[in-house]
Amino acid sequence: MTRFSVNDRPVEYRMEPETPLLWALRDASNLTGTKYGCGTGECGACTVDIDGEAIRSCMVTIAECEGRFVTTIEGLARDRSHPVQQAWVAEQVPQCGFCQSGMIMAAAALLRSNSNPSDAEIDAAMTNICRCGTYPRIRTAIRLAGRVIRGEERIAAAPPPGIRPQDAVEAVPALRLPPGT
Ligand code: FES
Numbered sequence: 001m002t003r004f005s006v007n008d009r010p011v012e013y014r015m016e017p018e019t020p021l022l023w024a025l026r027d028a029s030n031l032t033g034t035k036y037g038c039g040t041g042e043c044g045a046c047t048v049d050i051d052g053e054a055i056r057s058c059m060v061t062i063a064e065c066e067g068r069f070v071t072t073i074e075g076l077a078r079d080r081s082h083p084v085q086q087a088w089v090a091e092q093v094p095q096c097g098f099c100q101s102g103m104i105m106a107a108a109a110l111l112r113s114n115s116n117p118s119d120a121e122i123d124a125a126m127t128n129i130c131r132c133g134t135y136p137r138i139r140t141a142i143r144l145a146g147r148v149i150r151g152e153e154r155i156a157a158a159p160p161p162g163i164r165p166q167d168a169v170e171a172v173p174a175l176r177l178p179p180g181t
């Protein structure tokens, strides 16, 4: 049995201690925002925060997480109010989106330790791979998030998560609005 905190909740995994954290998060906790890309520590799609550090969760066993604090993209800010999330929306960073949760987690960890990184520091910290080539917008968004964190700029609030039931019904004819909606 392995115990640690995931998104500020105590979790106990009854899995082999050698299970990669990525598998536990996705398969046992259903936290599928953290993506499986390469499984060999190269792409960064699986990046999560462990005790304040950006870590590739495919390369860490759950035994190594014992007693530590793991934060995934789902726990960064549930209402999307984190400056990195806000900057990502403002700069319209994602294309296909597959790499983006890892990118956001890496950017958030970078800005926590250095809210005003140079381009060289951004490039050194952001070693994740984006097959869609969103790197220039990622840099721009990190600079914007840094200015927000430093109190130099504000971003208009990003739209709330999810869609309205009325919009869902319009998009998917098989859906029916619950009574009283
Ligand atoms: S899936 Fe972990 S680094 Fe690629």
Ligand code: FES
Residues within 6 Å of the ligand: 094, 095, 096, 097, 098, 099, 100, 129, 130, 131, 132, 133, 134
């Ligand atoms: S947005 Fe498609 S891989 Fe990065």
